[in-house]
Amino acid sequence: MNTSNIYRNKTMDHISESDIKQTLKIAGWVENIRDHGGVSFIDLRDMYGVMQVVMRDTDLLEGINKEDCISIEGMIQLRDEETFNPKIPTGTIELEAHTVNVLGKVYKQLPFEIMTSKEIREDLRLKHRYLDLRNKKVKDNIIFRSQVISFLRQKMTEMGFLEIQTPILCASSPEGARDYIVPSRKFKGKFYALPQAPQQYKQLLMVSGFDKYFQIAPCFRDEDARADRSPGEFYQLDFEMSFATQEDVFHTGEEVLTAAFEKFAPEGYEVTNAPYPVISYKQAMLEFGSDKPDLRNPLRIVDATDFFQRCTFKPFHGKTIRAIKVHAEMSKGFHEKLLKFATSIGMGGLGYLEVLEDKTYKGPIDKFIPDDMKNEIAEIAGLEAGDTIFFIADKEERAALYAGQLRTELGNRLDLLEKKAYRFCFVNDFPMFEYDKEAKQIIFTHNPFSMPQGGLEALNTKDPQDILAYQYDIVCNGVELSSGAVRNHNLDIMVRAFEIAGYTEEDLKQKFGALYNAFQYGAPPHAGMAPGVDRMIMLLRNEENIREVIPFPMNGNAQDLMCQAPNEVSEMQLREVHIKIRQ
Structure with a gap:
């Protein structure tokens, strides 16, 4: 009990029948008001629960509106048995109010009812996300998200991985999705990029002699939204291992994901036991018509x-x-x-x-x-x-x-x-290259930093479209949770692979100079992957849309309706970074 706090002594989850006849201060938001003539009732909600407050002095209710933030002092008492509410932990007790202190007033009409916010238009919910998050179901998703991320950190640390943060401002990469670019004030006409993934940095950590790295990594990609993809930014459990094979990564992925899903899956759900089925890309396209097979x-x-x-x-x-x-x-x-x-x-x-x-x-x-x-x-x-x-x-x-x-x-x-099941599999043996009909040339199909199967000999003797890569995905219930690869740590193989995809060695030095240089100083074999945290939580919460498990998501058009991003900046800000807007 915190007697010194001027707003509250206890949170709702710490109040029980043992507090009967105790005088307490509680604080939160007015969820509901019921006026029964000579006596009034308030349901007061904090992050942890709801408490019924009885006001026999009806003057105490004057000026109080739904969603006002208030502090109430009073005595805990037992409810009449016929008014017990088994739906809430505090359902057998109530607080009889003696004093009320308004901490935060509601000045405008609420745009929607908090209790039913999940049923209204998404644009309204996202514009007023701070109100939407008061809804218990929405808030519980974010609390759940925190618990899962905390567990992943603990599990990876127990498995011997070292958490290291990689830079957010980095160099633009010509591969993958569109970059978000950031203009430089000090270097006219030059730009940083936000990382699509910590790909190069985590490989450089392996060259640096760190054996096992991980982070809950923010990734930024300027791509369109889907139900299972948030535009703008997302988070992944990024990890990399030195002196590791594909099978070593599989074992690590199985261990952490099985543990997380078994711990956090809804009651009654089955989780695939390790080892997960391994399905080649060719087999997946034949038997399932997709490289994201739903094994249910x-x-x-x-x-x-x-x-x-x-x-x-x-x-x-x-x-x-x-x-x-x-x-x-x-x-x-x-x-x-x-x-x-x-x-x-x-x-x-x-x-x-x-x-x-x-x-x-x-x-x-x-x-x-x-x-x-x-x-x-x-x-x-x-x-x-x-x-x-x-x-x-x-x-x-x-x-x-x-x-x-x-x-x-x-x-x-x-x-x-199959009902109530999380069915995992690996999909591997992806093609290293494909023919781009528009560009009329051979290009990389996925990660250009992957090791080709057969190494330099395969690159020199085989049709590029017949070369497979040591690339793999983890798929759960038809959702791609993770992609990864055994990395190409051999400079000769790297130069030849990029040459096939139309890059000269000079291009390689300019665009991927850090890796090109680092691989000349004794690079170890290394491999890794990066399960998507947002998708993992979406699956565990049985949500159809990934935005339901992100605290402040953008809408499907990559806009933050709450903070009005993207927005315009001043002429002075543009001048500082040497940018002029084309009309």
């Missing part, structure tokens, strides 16, 4: 390309054919609805077959499959009586994409997804 969905995609080249159905000839088998009751009109979905995502049509009790087929393309081949399609797809098999035909890349979207749609429409 039991449906798998199979390749029927060769089979249909030998059938008489000409629309399938010369195309990649993907097939999805489903064993589920389908309502009348289901096929028409699914066809409508297929055409809405760009498909030209959707073939299907139903397997009847006698193992014969019914469907629009049955007549194009020769009788002596019908057993073959049953073996390819594992068909049984009662199954329906859907066919997707297009160029390989689009066929994979459409099949993945159809798999997701079938899983959702037929309610096939």
Whole structure:
């Protein structure tokens, strides 16, 4: 009990029946007011809970409005039993008010009701986020976020990792998303950039002889918002390890994520046990039609390309054919609805077959499959009586994409997804390079600092599009939680890899000079990854939108509606950093 504080002696979570007949001061916000004639009631809320206050002297209520910030002194007493409120910890007691002190007055009409703020328009919520955060559900997300981050720090430290902060003002990088750039006052015409990730700095820490580094790293990318991506800034559990292989990183990622999800998952949820399934990029695109496979969905995609080249159905000839088998009751009109979905995502049509009790087929393309081949399609797809098999035909890349979207749609429409589960997997063996049709050249597919599989020999002898990288993602329930790689620490391999992507050695010295120079002084093999903290918390809280777990998020248009950012600056500020706005 704090007797010296002029506003409160105790917070709501520390008041109980043991305080009955004690005189206490409590402070918080007026959540509700109920005037019952000769006696009035207030529900007073602080960060920790709610307390009912009874005012038998009705003058005490004069001038008090909802959401006023007040301090009340009075005596704790037992409620009448018929008025007990089992929904709150203080539901058997109340404070009889003796004095009221208004600390912060509400001068304007509230833009929305605090208790129902999650149900109103998002732009209003974000404009008045300080009010939205008073809502218990919203506040609990932020408290939960703090607890998860605290646990991650503790866990990484226990695992021998050293927390080190890397710079926020750094050099602009030509790779990845768009940078946020910061003009320099001292160096006319030059700019800093906010880090898209601490990529180069953490690699330089490994060259510096730090064995295991981590930080809860802020990252800044000028990219559009999605439900699982916040524009502007986000946080990741960034870590790097020296003398480490891909498997070492997998083990570390599994240990910290399994521990975090088992500790913080909602009651009754299952978490994938380590080791997580490892799925190659090629396998993921074939079986799931996505490099972010949701393993809660039991449906798998199979390749029927060769089979249909030998059938008489000409629309399938010369195309990649993907097939999805489903064993589920389908309502009348289901096929028409699914066809409508297929055409809405760009498909030209959707073939299907139903397997009847006698193992014969019914469907629009049955007549194009020769009788002596019908057993073959049953073996390819594992068909049984009662199954329906859907066919997707297009160029390989689009066929994979459409099949993945159809798999997701079938899983959702037929309610096939495993309930109350967090299903993790690694996706690895990503292509190192791809052909950019617009630029008409070979470019890096992902992280340019990754080690190519096969090293210098592969770079010198293989078609660049056939070279795989030691790159990997962690995926949970169809959400990419993390990307990482075994880093390229060999200067010769680095120079050759960048040469294939159109960079000269001089480009390398200019754009990545720190790494280029550091790798000439005994760089150790190193590897790492960076699970996204915001996405992790979004999954654990079962929120559909990532903004629900960020204290002060930007809206989907990368605007801070509360502080009006981005905004204009004065002519003097522009002059100081040598900038003139083009009209």
